[in-house]
Amino acid sequence: MDGRATAAARLLYLCGVVMGSKSELNGAVLRAVGHLGVAAISALVVAAIAATVLMHWVDPIHWGLWTGNWTFSFGRLDDSMTAQQTSGFAFYLYAVIFLAVGSLACRESAVIARATWCK
Numbered sequence: 001m002d003g004r005a006t007a008a009a010r011l012l013y014l015c016g017v018v019m020g021s022k023s024e025l026n027g028a029v030l031r032a033v034g035h036l037g038v039a040a041i042s043a044l045v046v047a048a049i050a051a052t053v054l055m056h057w058v059d060p061i062h063w064g065l066w067t068g069n070w071t072f073s074f075g076r077l078d079d080s081m082t083a084q085q086t087s088g089f090a091f092y093l094y095a096v097i098f099l100a101v102g103s104l105a106c107r108e109s110a111v112i113a114r115a116t117w118c119k
Helices: 002-058 088-117
Strands: 063-067 072-076
Touching (some): 002 072, 063 088
């Protein structure tokens, strides 16, 4: 009886070790995928802000940084009654800040994802 109990205990121990390493691997994969998702979203935001800056040069009446009582957005706005466009200097200052922070967030998230995946 002791031999069977010992074999069952060893089997349960091995299953626990294998499942533990699998869950650690799955956790690392999930963390890496999450960081890559953050990097992709940051890259999309940076691209959208860069496109807004370029379109502001082409059509400054409809494109830009819009602020209002409940509004703060980059992009196109047809109804100028709901928000005001910021002045040119503030628009470009905010654009540079958002582009720098978004680029850093994208790069750092990708680096963390690579480090997590290669552990």
